[in-house]
Amino acid sequence: MSSDPNCIFCKIVAGTIPCFKLLEDEHTLAFMDINPANDGHCLVISKGHHANLYETPPAVLGHVMASVRRVATAVRDVLAPDGINLVQANGKGAEQSVFHFHIHVLPRRIGDDLKMNWGLRPGDMKAISALAERIRAKVA
Ligand code: 5GP
Numbered sequence: 393m394s395s396d397p398n399c400i401f402c403k404i405v406a407g408t409i410p411c412f413k414l415l416e417d418e419h420t421l422a423f424m425d426i427n428p429a430n431d432g433h434c435l436v437i438s439k440g441h442h443a444n445l446y447e448t449p450p451a452v453l454g455h456v457m458a459s460v461r462r463v464a465t466a467v468r469d470v471l472a473p474d475g476i477n478l479v480q481a482n483g484k485g486a487e488q489s490v491f492h493f494h495i496h497v498l499p500r501r502i503g504d505d506l507k508m509n510w511g512l513r514p515g516d517m518k519a520i521s522a523l524a525e526r527i528r529a530k531v532a
């Protein structure tokens with residue numbers, strides 16, 4: 393499996409950087425975003441290092457999307473948001489900041505007026521950890 397020693401998500405996959413883990417299988421990993429745009433914002437990534445959509449093999453995309461479905465379902469069950477957006481950025485113009493394939497699972501509330509470029513604001517780690525526990529327990 394490809395890995396980049398300078399990539400933050402590869403370090404999370406390797407366990408050298410901690411995360412609030414939600415799901416792990418052979419090909420994918422899901423964890424809380426530490427700069428959440430909304431409560432329950434999480435990420436699903438390929439375990440292998442692929443910079444973006446174009447460089448990710450279709451079979452891997454399939455594995456990631458299957459995990460996205462499991463995680464989004466758990467987020468829906470735990471937080472009962474009004475909706476969930478899946479967001480996936482490719483390139484700087486799309487505000488991609490981590491060049492390792494990932495999909496944002498973004499719970500939405502009616503009227504939250506979330507912008508595409510939501511900015512990175514560190515979240516409350518205790519609150520993120522508590523939410524991670526509840527979502528992890530729901531992942532089927
Ligand atoms: P992008 O901007 O590439 O679409 O999204 C990258 C996401 O990764 C951002 O939402 C950012 O908050 C998140 N992120 C960056 N570094 C870390 C980290 O060390 N841990 C976690 N859990 N998320 C991170």
Ligand code: ZN
Nearest residue numbers: 399402441492
């Ligand atoms: Zn990587």
